[in-house]
Amino acid sequence: MKAAVIGATGYGGIELIRLLSNHPNFTLHSVYSSSKDQVPATDDYPHLKDICPLPLMKIDPEKITNECDAVFLAVPSGASAALSPKLLENNTKVIDLSGDLRLKDPEHYEKWYKKEPAGPSVLEQAVYGLTEWNREAVKKATLLSNPGCYPTAALLGLAPAIQAEAIDSTGIIIDAKSGVSGAGRGLSLAVHFAEMNDNFKIYKVNQHQHIPEIEQQLRLWDNSSSPITFSTHLLPITRGIMTTTYAQMKQPMTAAELHQLYEETYQNDFFVRVRPLGEFPGVKEVAGSNFCDIGVAVDERTNRVTIVSVIDNLMKGAAGQAIQNANLMFGFEETAGLRGFPIYP
Ligand SMILES: NC(=O)C1=CN([C@@H]2O[C@H](COP(=O)(O)OP(=O)(O)OC[C@H]3O[C@@H](n4cnc5c(N)ncnc54)[C@H](OP(=O)(O)O)[C@@H]3O)[C@@H](O)[C@H]2O)C=CC1
Ligand SMILES: CC(=O)N[C@@H](CCC(=O)OP(=O)(O)O)C(=O)O
Structure with a gap:
């Protein structure tokens, strides 16, 4: 399955790149930024040399949904609400790491995030992905709202x-x-x-x-x-x-x-x-x-x-749980790509 990461210049984004680059069932297809276009991802993050040879590209929802099966949104709250409806085309499944789709009551979102809430149909469609407690709904989700850390x-x-x-x-x-x-x-x-x-x-x-x-x-x-x-x-x-x-x-x-x-x-x-x-x-x-x-x-x-x-x-607070949810959404083994053990000390 082809996966895209939007917000690939952020910490959540590069953790997704690390996990997707080593995943048995997903292939990292493309990475996107709102501020950079045709710039190697390694310019910002030299540790990605030979791991992510992809260039960062401008966010183009139509192109992304035509080319990818899964899209991970690792962008700030406010940006996801606007982007996610545009990404739900051509059977693409969307996994959002922001706070935009978690609160079912838009008034709560406005009060606590002090931003414009997502539209009602997107909020209704989004499945809250606290994986261990919502597995059956996650398996059927096309729009997944990853919990906060x-x-x-x-x-x-x-x-x-x-x-x-x-x-x-x-x-x-x-x-x-x-x-x-x-x-x-x-x-x-x-x-x-x-x-x-x-x-x-x-x-x-x-x-x-x-x-x-x-x-x-x-x-x-x-x-x-x-x-x-x-x-x-x-x-x-x-x-x-x-x-x-x-x-x-x-x-x-x-x-x-x-x-x-x-x-x-x-x-x-x-x-x-x-x-x-x-x-x-x-x-x-x-x-x-x-x-x-x-x-x-x-x-x-x-x-x-x-x-x-x-x-x-x-990891469990962001990219790791997002991959765990995506594994269930695509029918893969829940632990696929996530068997890495803690780094100690
Ligand atoms: N860090 C954490 O531990 C956790 C983070 N989260 C959530 O995950 C999301 C990403 O967080 P994190 O990676 O830490 O944040 P960063 O600030 O590190 O990265 C944010 C990313 O979003 C991009 N971006 C900024 N503005 C926009 C915009 N208007 N439209 C599209 N993209 C934009 C940025 O890069 P560029 O300007 O190049 O586009 C960057 O790639 C946030 O919603 C955060 O709240 C959730 C759980 C834990
Ligand atoms: C240390 C630190 O500053 N943490 C952030 C976590 C923010 C976050 O992940 O935001 P959403 O889940 O709402 O998108 C905070 O406390 O606001």
């Missing part, structure tokens, strides 16, 4: 406890931290070396655009769930996300019972690894891989659970 970590961590009604879906607190590649390649003061290195900062307090995405999914699992508290912090590392979630138990449960629930829930999911009871994952232990590693604990004094979830933001 933080929501992927937080929701995979919360899902077993919420679905089993083990925790109260009101008063959930998610404390999240991300490496700087989560902000993309664009330059800003926040990711300036002297501001970020040797530092640790909270940002977008109670205003993060992933809040409504997490709440939307929690409501689908438990329609009595109430607003969450979600805090994001910038870590002075390149890749990695950790979410630490706190929730009140509905009835007393031992740590062993909670742990067993997690192990049983994810026993057939290759990319979700539940750590042994009493152990917790670090971000380095999933770096470069599509794994989400989870550790759980129970505090019998407060009756609260602690759920720790780690991913690589560019």
